[in-house]
Amino acid sequence: MPSRFISITLVLVVALAVGGTPASPQSGKAAMLLPGSINDQSWNAQGHAGMLKLKDMGMEIAYSENVAPADHIEAMKDYARRGFSPVIGHSGRFLSAAQRVGPEFEKTIFIVGSGSGAFGKNVNSIDFDxxxxxxxxxxxxxxxxxxxxxxxxxxxxxxxxxxxxxxxxxxxxxxxxxxxxxxxxxxxxxxxxxxxxxxxxxxxxxxxxxxxxxxxxxxxxxxxxxxxxxxxxxxxxxxxxxxxxxxxxxxxxxKWADMYAAAVMDMRAGQMNGQYVLYGLNTPNSTGAxxxxxxxxxxxxxxxxxxxxxxxxxxxxxxxxxxxxxxxxxxxxxxx
The missing domain is CATH 3.40.50.2300 (Response regulator)
Structure with missing residues (x-):
């Protein structure tokens, strides 16, 4: 991974019961790329809150802050190679990279927060109205x-x-x-x-x-x-x-925590296959904001x-x- 961005991984440890009960099938690995610092009290902090929500849902999470445009593609590829799915770009600025990387990693679901469209069968965008x-x-x-x-x-x-x-x-x-x-x-x-x-x-x-x-x-x-x-x-x-x-x-x-949680649930149901989802005051699952x-x-x-x-x-x-x-x-x- 390029040294220009830092990846911070938080792993949820799942305790095994006597006899070695396997991890829940609802667990998984989600990664996020953020354009700025999670301490900005604004956009990036909201993305980080979304990752913590996914952690509460039983997922292993990883995120990279201050990802420069020159690093978008390689950062996405790195997470995809390591088995993270979804790989989330928390800004519409990541859409171009997702469209480039998506065809190379067909089994990985890519979600672009605040994106403006979908691409192929595995690049999705979500936003509030x-x-x-x-x-x-x-x-x-x-x-x-x-x-x-x-x-x-x-x-x-x-x-x-x-x-x-x-x-x-x-x-x-x-x-x-x-x-x-x-x-x-x-x-x-x-x-x-x-x-x-x-x-x-x-x-x-x-x-x-x-x-x-x-x-x-x-x-x-x-x-x-x-x-x-x-x-x-x-x-x-x-x-x-x-x-x-x-x-x-x-x-x-x-409400990015709610939107990302909804998107992951849709992914698990097989519905994040190249979708553009807009949440607003007129949508049933979340108002988005x-x-x-x-x-x-x-x-x-x-x-x-x-x-x-x-x-x-x-x-x-x-x-x-x-x-x-x-x-x-x-x-x-x-x-x-």
Missing amino acids: NTQFGYLLGVLAARMSKTGKVGSVNSLEGLPNVVAQVGGFRQGFKSVRPDGEVKVIYIQGMEDAAAAKEAAFTLIGGGADVITGKLNAGHAGIVQAAKEKGVYATGRSFGHTGISAETVLTNIIE ELRQSAERVYNAAVPAAVVNELEALKKKFASGELKLKVTRDDARGGV
Whole structure:
């Protein structure tokens, strides 16, 4: 394995009963590649939580942090050679590598978290419905903004799930305030908190008083900027609420542990054979994500009851299929 990434393996020891009872047929070996650190209080931490869920299900788990793009293919091959299945790439950025490696290891199941499509009979993608949750944040931002101007800081411009969330956010905002302004800045790195903070300052300087986005470790920069300038923000983890409970309106808490567990159950049932699975408020097994400001609250106490009721009504419309969205790259366009 290349020295540029570190593999950390956690092995679940299965105690044998007297007489040598074999391991459960439901056990197995799952590996994950992560683009950043599991301590980022955001995207990579959620992936790690998913691996711990698989460990609780009786699987041996292994994961590699900070896997650089140049190492994607070799890292996947290494885990496949060692008998891990599924091999999970916890980012849509791993899809290309999975498509390259999949045909070489036909008996290995590859799952791409936040991927945008499937390939062949063993490369699968799963994600939550970014469009739905982006739309809800857009409505919330529109109701909480005093200036009628809001902003969004993101990276990976054009990536399908980024387009989905940013585009959904703009549509949600415009559904409430069609004459309002949504400004979007794309930065180079998902992990760059300093760049995210500067981008947020730029948006705030232009009058935005609610800032959102879709970053990994970089998201903390958005929240910190909002805290320092006294404007509202949305986060991606309770850790972001911990930075500024007064200004974080809510977080999109992605249920990757539940989604990966569901995907492994589907794999064991023979259903992960080149599938693209999207979890949302309208799916039966998992909503894929939820809005929560903390373990105790869904929204910041500053959000009026009427706005809470409006958002809950929109969730029910998504769940029933009454509200369906379609976003385009233009909906997610950048520009200040």
